[in-house]
Amino acid sequence: MKIGVVISEGPYTHQAADSAYNFVKSAIAKGHEVPRVFFYHDGVNVSTRLSVPPQDERNIQINWTTLAKEHDIDLVVCIAAAQRRGLLDENEAKRQGKDANNIADGFRISGLGQLIEMGIQTDRLVTFGD
Amino acid sequence: MKIGVVISEGPYTHQAADSAYNFVKSAIAKGHEVPRVFFYHDGVNVSTRLSVPPQDERNIQINWTTLAKEHDIDLVVCIAAAQRRGLLDENEAKRQGKDANNIADGFRISGLGQLIEMGIQTDRLVTFGD
Amino acid sequence: MSVTKKFLYVNRKAPYGTIYALESLEVVLIGAAFEQDVSLAFLDDGVFQLTKGQDTKGIGVKNFSPTFRALGDYEVTKLYIEQESLDERGLTKDDLQEIVYEDEDDDWAEKPSIRVVNRAEMAAIMADQDVVLSF
Amino acid sequence: MSVTKKFLYVNRKAPYGTIYALESLEVVLIGAAFEQDVSLAFLDDGVFQLTKGQDTKGIGVKNFSPTFRALGDYEVTKLYIEQESLDERGLTKDDLQEIVYEDEDDDWAEKPSIRVVNRAEMAAIMADQDVVLSF
Amino acid sequence: MSTLHTVNKSPFATDALLSCLNHCSDGDAVLMIEDGVYGALANSRISKAVQARAGSVTLLILGPDAQARGLNSDKCLSDVGRVDYDGFVDLVTQHDRTQAWL
């Protein structure tokens, strides 16, 4: 089956991004397809490459980037939610006149339409949030 | 009186940073001193200069930077909480080998000791959180 | 292939204290362009999103409650409010703002978008969806 | 001037679902260096922080519950747990891990750090502080 | 010696207000802010629990937060007072400590 996933809370602060990661790994191992994970609300904070968690803790951003590369998962960060919270890629930073960007490799910024499209095109949609 | 303030939730997502802002403005207008505001948990996200809120909304980071400059408020961002969440100043970015930084003017990164010190040195401590 | 799915947006949180209500509305507005069969559910603290007389000047946060009245223009016309959630909060339908739409199948007659349902009806609406998005 | 204030750390949230319990503990550990009069309160879901047998391998999150047992080394020896909060959750004191400290005023005798109090006693402890930090 | 308690969550969504009311001492003040202002609603599921403390504890809501949410006085318990941010500051200084129920 095609399963779409929504993550709507920030990394480390809430367990949502960890639960989703474990869920997606299991889904793929069982032969399902997870074509896209959509990051909304504080979930967009997962995508920063500037995070430096303690050495004895998991690195949530790297976990996602790695999993996405291995299994061709489209990691979409909602642009409206990201702008409010200070998550920008290189293009957005230029467009907004900001002097830095912070989105990690493997994540792409796009619109809310990608969430609706995921709801239409997948067989199931699972939300991890607060 | 000396009033210390703690903000423990992120901007826009929770009202905490707005409530604290209104509270601190009133406290100062009434002749009290707010020597320090301490940002902890997701509160550290207030300090990003990369945020681009919609034009018809308040800019929470700029509000704080401006208020702090006018009234000499020490805006302290907890380093441990900031590292997890990807908030870095120039020095931290260098030290951690990161290629960008995102802390806004007027905020400084420091340790949790600054929170305890604020508790010791102020007459009252008020927390805005989740 | 043109698929039409039943989308339900579930709103269980109060406005302003957290951003969920506002960002839920942003999804609904964008989602309207996809011409799906859209319903909104307001239960528990979600019913507070629709109260009338909201005035946010004193807290410096944008008042988004007028946006609900624009939903009809986006052909979002089914807003289900749970009676029991109103009751538990000491509210009645009269405490909610009026939201209407023009029914193109009925000579553009103005009709109410707010439909107060009881808990069992709300459960049945939830059980009748293809996609449920929770806020 | 050397000021000693009474600091109370109030813990009302469960561990792992959110980071508050862990980041509260980080404040307590740093705060211990300031030689204030420190107490910790565990009530409502905060009592879940102290349950024994926590094993986080299956969720990929760090298990920080052993850190509570190190608090005695930092001279943090007053952990107040509310009986009513345990009762409401079907827990007893036996479900909590053992946490002890060595009392330097009593020939380093090992004593329990966990002190189960009732709600009225918890309220009195809260009312007797200079600084209350909530997590 | 008394405490100002702040509650910022809806009492219908979380246990914060009820726990606060169960732990505050006579002579304390409870200020409901942000989504906490819904605790002042009359004829609600929790209004009796709120009223039960009105004799011994000063109950207040933050006016600007109530106004933002359309909570007019006629919807609220008469036992609950209203302050603005200046009043909030006064409450902080008039009590010996502030405790947030998050």
Added chain:
Amino acid sequence: MSTLHTVNKSPFATDALLSCLNHCSDGDAVLMIEDGVYGALANSRISKAVQARAGSVTLLILGPDAQARGLNSDKCLSDVGRVDYDGFVDLVTQHDRTQAWL
């Protein structure tokens, strides 16, 4: 046609589990994850409300989350089953839709 409901909040802290139990339909499954696993505790304030739905709804907790919190089977209602992440995935595919109670 049936629904998998997920609940990730402690039932002692928020109203999510009770609201879910009030709205799920016979034949649905309710999976408690993250802090939601505390909903399986026996002899608690809310265990009767949970048990009351056991006949008509499949009640489950996510084992890894329960283990993380020290929630052994002997502390839990016998009416509540246990699945791992693979079981979670199966539940998602076996039901027609998933609804999260946040």
